[in-house]
Amino acid sequence: MPEHSPEVEDDTGSYKSGLPGFLGIVDEWIAKMEAVVLATGVILMAINTCVSVVARFVFGEGLFFSGEINRILIVFITFAGLGYAARHGRHIRMSALYDAFPARVRKVLMIFIALFTSVVMFFLCYHSYGYIETLYSRGRILPALGIEIWWIYIWAPVGFAVTGIQYLLTAIKNITGDQVYLSTQVVDSYADTETKR
Numbered sequence: 526m527p528e529h530s531p532e533v534e535d536d537t538g539s540y541k542s543g544l545p546g547f548l549g550i551v552d553e554w555i556a557k558m559e560a561v562v563l564a565t566g567v568i569l570m571a572i573n574t575c576v577s578v579v580a581r582f583v584f585g586e587g588l589f590f591s592g593e594i595n596r597i598l599i600v601f602i603t604f605a606g607l608g609y610a611a612r613h614g615r616h617i618r619m620s621a622l623y624d625a626f627p628a629r630v631r632k633v634l635m636i637f638i639a640l641f642t643s644v645v646m647f648f649l650c651y652h653s654y655g656y657i658e659t660l661y662s663r664g665r666i667l668p669a670l671g672i673e674i675w676w677i678y679i680w681a682p683v684g685f686a687v688t689g690i691q692y693l694l695t696a697i698k699n700i701t702g703d704q705v706y707l708s709t710q711v712v713d714s715y716a717d718t719e720t721k722r
Contacts, residue, residue: 544558544694552694559609566602570595590669597677604684607646611691611707614711618717631713632705639696646689653681 544552577591610616623634660675662697667674691708705713 526590537546541710544698548694548697551690553596555608555690556612559612560686561617563609564607565667566598570598573598580705581703587625590688593667600677601680604680604690605687607684611688611695612708612710614707628705632699635705635707635713636699638695639692639699643689646685646692648681650685650689653678657682 573591573594577587581587623631657675657678665674694709698706706714
């Protein structure tokens with residue numbers, strides 16, 4: 526990595542926001558919540574799957590509710606992971622044209638991209654809330670667990686909202702910062718990946 530770009534680690538427990546004041550506090554709080562949510566979801570899914578496999582081999586029959594729990598956890602992890610990917614600049618980018626521009630143009634493009642993506646995330650948040658209202662009105666339940674299906678999808682609007690906030694913070698970081706940022710902490714730069722012989 527070039528000297529001017531900060532070292533960024535995946536350890537969100539020690540995550541320090543690059544944003545000033547109140548925005549930095551919000552950014553760090555969201556990062557800590559994401560870490561807890563993602564870690565909890567992955568651990569619970571692993572435990573649920575292992576217990577079901579052991580039950581199948583020991584008792585000849587798996588847990589009847591295991592599939593539904595994993596379904597809930599997949600939705601949980603997917604939508605919680607949206608904000609994490611945006612925070613660490615791990616989202617998919619199509620950058621062939623973007624990379625050809627000078628830094629000043631890339632900065633303007635990144636501000637536009639971050640703001641547009643933020644608007645799209647809030648739009649999806651609004652519509653996912655509408656989807657949950659529709660599921661609620663139908664009253665469908667999970668057959669094994671007996672809970673209403675709309676509870677599973679509560680994480681969709683939450684995940685979209687957190688991701689929208691993260692992209693908005695990225696736009697603010699690009700407006701206030703000197704460099705081009707993919708997220709509030711990740712500088713848009715390229716490491717030399719060629720090996721020297």
